[in-house]
Amino acid sequence: MSLSVVIADDEAAARARLRRFMADEPDVQIVSECEDGRSAVDAVLQHRPDLVFLDVRMPELNGFQVLDSLPREAIPHFVFVTAFKDYALDAFAVNALDYLLKPFDSARFKETLARARQRVADQSDRAPLLDALRQLGKIRMDLQAAVSRLPANDDTTDAPAMVDRITVKSDGRVMFVKAADVDFIESAANYVKVHVGAQSYSVREKISALADRLDRRQFARIHRTTIVNVDRIREVQPWFSGDAIVILRDGKKLRLSRMYRRTLAI
Secondary structure, three states: OOEEEEEOOOOHHHHHHHHHHHHHOOOOOEEEEEHHHHHHHHHHHHHHOOOEEEOOOOOOOOOHHHHHHHOOHHHEEEEEOOOOOOOOOHHHOOOOOEEEEEEHHHHHHHHHHHHHHHHHHHHHHHHHHHHHHHHHHHHHHHHHHHHHHHOOOOOOOOOOOOOOEEEEEEEEEEEEEEHHHOOOOEEEEEEEEEEEEOEEEEEOOOOHHHHOOOOOEEEEEEEOOEEEEEHHHHEHHHHHHHOOOEEEEOOEEEOOOOHHHHHOOO
């Protein structure tokens, strides 16, 4: 199996180092080298490589902006290559395959390349299964939507009342926040923090109790500490060990635990 690669780094020495390490790998083909982020976007769209070695700090667009500029279906496997430690958590939050900290040696490079080969091979083997799972997920969501449109059962005496507003306190005042306006809710000991746009409010209630009172067609618990308004979700990206990253429309990133994946039908 051959591996097509794009190198995107504004430092000539860094590109040369990667090129030298790849010269010892007969199955690796460098299809493009780029000195800035804009060229990296063009190279990915043109060549559709298996793997990109992507510098974080580059002219035109930085590494994260390169990924944001690509259609989701065109984003390849990518490895961040940088001299800065500060971006590691952000890198893995966007599902980076690895994070190479300059200067790295041949052994570290080979470790990354082995991981890339395995990831590409796994993706190829699992593509038919993933397509089937996506179809099943869509069918499940369609069924749930159809059930939600059915007439309600008259026997609702035992069903808990669903709240359409949440009582919060702010600056000594009691306020009512519409549930539909809430972006997400996170727990903080015996309190929950209700996030509405740029504002957040503390409510003395355990998250499990509040979860039982929210409409499950609108709100999903994605972690033991987090509830999200599903209408605010822009996309869900796979992460590690079955977990995922939920990205809201405003760019906020929340962790989806594998224990709660079923709540989003994925």
